[in-house]
Amino acid sequence: MAYAYWKTGKMEDKAVFDLFFRKNPFRGEFAIFAGLGECVKFLNNFRFSCSDIAYLQEILPNVDQGFWEYLSQLDASQVVTMSAIPEGYVVFPKVPLIRLEGPLPVIQLLETTFLNLINYASLVATNAARFRITAGDGVQLLEFGLRRAQGPDGGLSASKYCYIGGFDGTSNVLAGKLFGIPVRGTHAHAFVNSFSSLDDVSENLAMSWLTKISPILNILEHETNKGELKAFLAYAYAFPRTCLCLLDTYSVIKSGLPNFLAVALALNEYGYRAIGVRLDSGDLAYLSRKCREAFVLIADQFESPWMKKFTVVASNDINEETLISLKEQLVEVNGEPRMKLSEDVGKINLPGKKSVFRLYSEDGLAILDLIQLCSEKPPEVGKKILVRHPFIESKRAYVCPYKVELLYRDYWGNNGLTQSFPSLQELKKTASDSLKTLRQDIKRELNPTPYKVSVTNEMYNFLHELWLKYAPIGELS
Structure with a gap:
């Protein structure tokens, strides 16, 4: 495409591109915007090396x-x-996340x-936020996904964006x-499998405790x-704190649980x-309850109330189905708006260079996101504002906001970064704070309420005039 632009003399045509998505992931009603920092890094370093051009010359002779x-x-x-909504903000379909302005071929090459960079990052952060x-x-939520991640880079990114989305830690040391x-x-299980017997430590403190607690737990010690x-003892020896x-x-009930309790009492x-246990298979809810019951039983029997506070970590494919579809569309060239038409109304993009505002009620909760043309007054x-559904004429309402927030920040211009970028810990707090501005019915897992994304009356009229201008007129015969 860039060559075709160059060939037809469109190298200097000024373009505006919006990056947005059409549908929320995981059958929910929100997403967490992530990946902006990586976009800034890419933009700062995007150029063609001699070896890049040499390769392209080979395949395009x-x-x-x-x-x-x-x-x-x-x-x-x-x-x-480049202007964008801050990374970590909660975002919604059709609201442009990033606005790029520059020569048409260059913007197309960045697309x-x-x-x-945005797709995967936002998907992971959103899933983490839902968790x-x-x-x-x-x-506490811990990310243990490296073994099943999409390669080492995917694993590293997943750890980063899970943390932004609300997780507390990761097993990924890098x-x-x-x-x-x-x-x-x-x-791991392999660590346990690597130990076969207690031959060399048959008379140890843990064995003594195992003998005491087995009848209390109603299990047979020889099972x-x-x-x-021995594996638990070795691990406790290495990491006693x-x-x-x-x-x-x-077997969790017949072996793992009594063995752990014996080691915990010996450590004491x-x-x-000891901190607690991890369950990685079976009915996690049932096994977790049985572990809790055993902790309380042994704690009361041996006057050790600290055992009641053991942590139970559940793992084993605790995930939600993954689905996201980010799209980037050209919306303006040389000041003239561009619009994609479709038989599916949901796929029609909002044309022109736009601003987005988030309107809040007096209790600090977000009412809706308002999309308008940049030429309009904010x-x-x-002050009462008429807001409209982009495509359904009858859906309109007046809103009197208690607070108005311009969502876009300028991140790149004048050949460089225009503001400092937050740390990962700050992005995590941004995501958490942004989620708190949503009503609970929007965030619930079952039948969440859709969040409203509206347009101004002027934007509505502009959209529909352009729609009629570009839509072909059929002929009946």
């Missing part, structure tokens, strides 16, 4: 030499401006990478090093796996406290 000279001199950071809402603030995310983890007990054991290598005699606090 018939392209004019002048085009390669054009690419060799191209520096996107010098000719593009695919920007979509890639946080479901779990509540009092539960993510901890690079981003300052708290690192958490336990041992517990002694290799597992952070001992958290995986219980389901053999040396002045250390909405005012305390």
Whole structure:
């Protein structure tokens, strides 16, 4: 496409592109905007090296030499401006997340990478936020997804954006090093399998405790796996202050649970406290309850109330289905608006260069997002505004906002970054604070209420006039 633009003399045509999405992921009614920081880095470094051009010449041998000279001199950071909603904000369909302005070929070249950087990041952050809402603030959420991630880069990104979305820690040590995310983890099943017996430590304190607690738990001591007990002892020896054991290598109830409790009681005699257990298979709700019952039973029996506070970590494919569709559309060239038409009204984009405002009620909750043309006066606090559904004529209402927030910030212009970028910890807080501005019925998992994205009356008229202008007129015969 860039070559076709160059070939037809459109190298300097000024374009405005919007990046937005059409449908919320996970059958929900919101998304968390993430990936903006990576877009800024990409924009700052986007240019073609000599080796890039040499490769392109191999696969496109018939392209004019002048085009390669054009690419060799191209520096996107010098000719593009970018405005965007701050990363970490809660966002909604059809609201432009990023607005790019610059020469048409350059903006077109940025399109695919920007979509890639925003798509995955926003998907992961949104999923993490949904987990946080479901779990509540009092539960720790840990990301253990590296083994199943989309390669090492995908794993690193997932750790980063899970943290922004509301998770508390990760098992990815590199993510901890690079981003300052708290690192958490336990041992694997293979660690337990690597120990086969207690032959070399048959008379140990843990065995003594196992003998005491087995009848209380109504289990047979000889049914517990002694290799597992040795594994727990080895792990406790290495990490006496952070001992958290995986219980389901053999049998949670008959082996893992009593073995852990025996080790925890032995640790306590040396002045250390175990943290808890992890469950990775089976009916996690049922097994979690059985573990809690055992913790209370043994704690009461041996006057050890600290055991009632053991953590139960549940893992094993705790996820939601993944679905997101981000699209980027050209909306203006040389000041003239552009519009994509479709038989499906939901796929029609909103043309022109736009501003987006979030209107709030007196209780601090978001009422709606209002899209308007940049040429319009911004909405005012305390002043009644007519807002409309973009496509359904009868859906309209008056709103009198208590607070008005312009969602766009200028991030790139005048050949550089126009404002400092927040830290990962600040982005995490931004996402958390932004979610608090949504009503609970919008965030609920079952049948959430759609959040309103509206347009001004002027934007509505502009959209429909342009729609009629470009829509072909049929002929009946």
